[in-house]
Amino acid sequence: MTAATSNAPSREEQVKALQKREARRRRLPLLPALIFTILITQIPFVMSLYYSFTDWTVTPPSPRTWTGISNYTDAFTNSFFREAAVTSIVMTVSSVLLSVILGTGVALLLDRKFFGQGFVRTLIITPFLVMPVVAGLVWKNQMFSAAFGVINWLLEAVGLEAVEFASKYPRWSIVAVLVWQWTPFMMLIILAGLQGQPASVLEAAKVDGATPRATFFQITLPHLRPYLELGVLLGSIYLIQVFDHIVVMTGGGPGSTNVPYFVNQRSIGGGWRFGSASAFSILVVIATIFIATFGLRVLSGLLEGEEP
Amino acid sequence: MAEVKFDAASRIYPGTEEPAVNKLNLDIGDGELLVLVGPSGSGKSTALRMLAGLEFVNDGSIFINDKDVTLAPPQDRDIAMVFQNYALYPQMTVASNMAFALKQQGVSKEDRMARVKEAAKILDLEPFLDRKPKNLSGGQRQRVAMGRAIVREPQVFLMDEPLSNLDAKLRVQTRTELADLQARLGVTTVYVTHDQVEAMTMGHRVAVLNFGVLQQVDAPRTLYSAPANKFVAGFIGSPAMNLLAASDVGGRAGIGGVQVPLSDAVAAAAGAHPARELTVGVRPEHLQLGSEGIPGEAIVVEELGSESFVHVRIDHLGESTTIVVRDEGETDVRRGDNVSVGFNGPVHLFGPDDQRISG
Known part of the structure; x- marks a missing residue:
């Protein structure tokens, strides 16, 4: 009504303009980081998306020609890729599950008060801080090695024969190192969950006559569900990309070539077939996006808060 | 049903010297609702948790129905507890919350649901049985916590400030419902609160605690009319009792140059101490503004509608002190008015040891 009688902006328009300005001010500081991120992640991604539809090989140099989806259809008929995919799945699932179970156990122990609690917690976290390459080397040479590994020294001490773990059980040797590195991470997430559980709920269970076992399975574990899901999600996203450990421990020895390592072999690792390698890595990205979408839902559920 | 007895029970937290609860002696009768009240840190919650088995008893004993439960774990005591934050199991429905204890006892599913339904009926929770606690209002959660306790048909109810998370209006309403429910069920109840009302x-x-020591346990009326010591006198009653070091007026206790009225028996008992060592206590409702008495100046007038409280600055022991006087509603007194404060009811006298002097 006022707009009809004068040309001055109505109150509604003024408020809208103010809100717009506010929104701009909030976004502006993010802009440099956003541009930088787009430059270093999205452009290479789009490039490899393009390469994945070509038959580009570097040696011998050949013209890049468009081949459509043939790289993708190759992926499903290529038995090496299928093997690598199975290895990826087995390695990721087993190391995530084992580290979640162990991490929950350690978290339950660390949730009690005892002298030196903070010190012990820091010690337990350290494996997660070790560089993957270093972790691989340490385990390969100092733990698994038949000649001077600690495990074999123990085996020989009880009269058993030494085993060259990394070459005899390449896949499970790598899983062992991954579990060693990722248990602390899972432990941290679960511990946060345990500490978010009100003490009075546990006391109520005690008064209600629940045994410690019943309390854990009927009350604590359901409470930890979102934390467990978060741990599984983040663990899966990272562990599906494992590469360093394989390079230094087995060099892709039998049963330990996963998809990232396979992609490497195809491209800069000597195959120089960037076209098909790009297609494989795009497939991994798609798989990861699936997991991440599922995971984001979990995360938002966690942020909504479940405690009354 | 059940009687509860604290026999010189003490709790000393690890790493502290002072006991949180110091040699507590209490006898709670069958079907009685006993309230433990005190300021924060008085040990009232600790005493309750000792009875629940959630705190160790360092010294003394606790009996439920003449059975020594001092060292028994909570599940062997046949008690149910309502927590301040309700402590509902967040991932369980209301029905599962209420049935949890029965499930642990191995009660069959049909019996469990029957008893849950019965309790839900008493508490008007029937429409909410399938909801999770986070989808309930504060008052409903409180009722679920109550339901969880009722379903078990325990020997004793323990309630740790069960109303303090409700808003003021709901608290008053729930207070009445709770008292009524307890009377109907006739279950011995120990109730902890910091709210003297x-x-x-x-x-x-009501048992009044301070610094872990039981000050007085009596019917509410007795606490009000004959507080055992200075602490109880100041704690019970709202607004609080005026407590002043007595001045010596002609050899007897006085305030601001005016002798306080005392019965002969009390005056005789007080005679053992010099007047200057005594403390005078008088409730605002036992003072009145009038034409004669202690001269003073009104500095704050609190109008509550049905009544009003006038803060009067008086000269007492050479210093200016404020006392609170109850006046009728719609009082004419204004800030700055010169008034006189007279006595209109009992005056309490406390000796140098802070204990009540009675005739």
Whole structure:
């Protein structure tokens, strides 16, 4: 009504303009980081998306020609890729599950008060801080090695024969190192969950006559569900990309070539077939996006808060 | 049903010297609602948790029905507890919350649901049985916590400030419902609160604690009319009792140059101490503004509608002190008025040891 009688902006328009300005001010500081991120992640991604539809090989140099989806259809008929995919799945699932179970156990122990609690917690976290390459080397040479590994020294001490773990059980040797590195991470997430559980709920269970076992399975574990899901999600996203450990421990020895390592072999690792390698890595990205979408839902559920 | 007895029970937290609860002696009768009240840190919650088995008893004993439960774990005591934050199991429905204890006892599913339905009926929770606690209002959660306790049909109810998370209006309403429910069920109840109004309105008897020491346990009326010591006198009653070091007026206790009225028996008992060592206590409702008495100046007038409280600055022992006087509603007194404060009811006298002097 006022707009009809004068040309001055109505109150509604003024408020809208103010809100717009506010929104701009909030976004502006993010802009440099956003541009930088787009430059270093999205452009290479789009490039490899393009390469994945070509038959580009570097040696011998050949013209890049468009081949459509043939790289993708190759992926499903290529038995090496299928093997690598199975290895990826087995390695990721087993190391995530084992580290979640162990991490929950350690978290339950660390949730009690005892002298030196903070010190012990820091010690337990350290494996997660070790560089993957270093972790691989340490385990390969100092733990698994038949000649001077600690495990074999123990085996020989009880009269058993030494085993060259990394070459005899390449896949499970790598899983062992991954579990060693990722248990602390899972432990941290679960511990946060345990500490978010009100003490009075546990006391109520005690008064209600629940045994410690019943309390854990009927009350604590359901409470930890979102934390467990978060741990599984983040663990899966990272562990599906494992590469360093394989390079230094087995060099892709039998049963330990996963998809990232396979992609490497195809491209800069000597195959120089960037076209098909790009297609494989795009497939991994798609798989990861699936997991991440599922995971984001979990995360938002966690942020909504479940405690009354 | 059940009687509860604290026999010189003490709790000393690890790493502290002072006991949180110091040699507590209490006898709670069958079907009684006993309120433990005190300021924060008085040990009232600790005493309750000792009875629940959630705190160790360092010294003394606790009996439920003449059975020594001092060292028994909570599940062997046949008690049910309502926590301040309700402590509902967040991932369970209301029905599962209420049935949890029965499930642990191995009660069959049909019996469990029957008893849950029965309790839900008493508490008007029937429409909410399938909801999760986070989808309930504060008052509904409180009722679920109550339901969880009722379903078990325990020997004793323990309630740790069950109303303090409700808003003021709901608290008053729930207070009445709770008292009524307890009377109907006839279950011995120990109720902890820091709110003296709650204690006075709900308790059959009220135990006042301070620094872990039991100050007095009596019917609410006795606490009000004959507080055992200075602490109880100041804690019970709202607004609080005026407590002043007595001045010596002609060899007897006085305030601001005016002798306080005392019965002969009390005056005789007080005679053992010099007047300057005594403390005078008088409630605002036992003072009145009039034409004669202690001269002073009104500095704050609090109008509550049905009554008003006038803060009067008086000259006492050479210093200016404020005392609170109850006046009728719609009082004419204004800030700055010169008034006189007279006596209109009992005056309490406390000796140098802070204990009540009675005739």
